[in-house]
């Protein structure tokens with residue numbers, strides 16, 4: 415059993431997290447796993463913790479898939495109503511059973527974020543039929559796909575980047591996760607590998623821009639005119655030409671059908687399944703989530719943007735609705751682009767994981783600080 419649990423915990427740690435901040439600590443007590451959230455670690459400015467709840471859904475799905483591979487059943491309980499770093503967000507009880515391995519489990523160690531250009535793909539490819547079946551399995555969530563990219567949508571993405579750039583606390587928390595040297599990547603084993611920002615090895619401009627950006631961060635040099643340039647030069651979503659997006663099959667938008675926090679967990683579960691399926695079928699996948707939280711918060715009546723930044727998201731819900739055609743009672747949260755991958759994802763580009771975030775039989779584990 416111990417070997418099985420070791421493999422399962424490593425599979426959980428492979429699940430994605432925003433900025434690869436890896437905000438989870440797993441405490442193993444016999445056949446019981448407790449998943450704690452390292453709240454300080456995952457903090458992104460004053461943003462609420464919705465992204466982490468979605469991440470927990472991914473953890474739950476990764477855990478369930480890994481258990482199926484080990485022929486174990488798993489019973490999961492969530493503790494999200496009054497969540498903090500002090501109590502587990504998820505408790506899972508594992509037990510022997512003859513459950514059959516879910517084929518998606520094969521994708522856990524293969525999955526990655528692919529920010530490179532894609533080489534085509536179409537909405538009528540069979541993988542999108544398979545994805546539809548995944549959506550039908552889950553309550554409370556829905557998926558919309560579009561291969562048309564309206565100008566107003568691209569502008570909205572650009573505005574979302576402006577929020578990150580103009581809100582210094584948020585900018586600081588985002589930037590601290592970018593790893594610009596291989597040494598840094600090896601030492602920290604978290605954050606985002608600078609190579610993962612390159613769209614193609616021939617594309618030296620992306621290499622150059624990552625180095626310039628690195629310098630700006632070292633000097634903490636962010637004058638207003640430079641922030642504007644960021645949108646045009648340093649982030650692909652800032653390009654108003656859809657050429658960046660029509661390289662692939664489509665953009666996806668996952669919605670929840672109510673503001674019940676457990677729907678965000680289901681959204682995480684569904685998104686991970688879609689991501690694994692696409693990667694297993696040779697499709698690349700990149701989340702595009704900078705506009706997720708402000709639009710979700712506004713729609714559920716808990717806006718948090720400072721007064722001077724709120725206008726940047728004005729009409730955001732309606733713009734998304736025109737693009738994806740979801741009904742009024744649904745709220746979008748997760749966005750992604752996907753298309754046929756340009757080839758094998760280079761090993762040295764994969765984001766590393768801190769495998770030591772697992773504690774065995776630690777009855778006293780209580781943490782909210784970084785490991």
Ligand SMILES: Cc1cc2nc3c(=O)[nH]c(=O)nc-3n(C[C@H](O)[C@H](O)[C@H](O)COP(=O)(O)O)c2cc1C
Nearest residue numbers: 430431432433434465468526527701702703704765
């Ligand atoms: C909830 C969530 C939101 C994310 N948002 C973005 C995003 O807006 N843009 C992006 O390029 N990657 C985004 N990512 C991808 C993470 O940066 C990525 O998963 C992490 O760096 C680990 O890399 P890997 O997916 O290759 O394992 C997001 C991931 C998650 C789980």
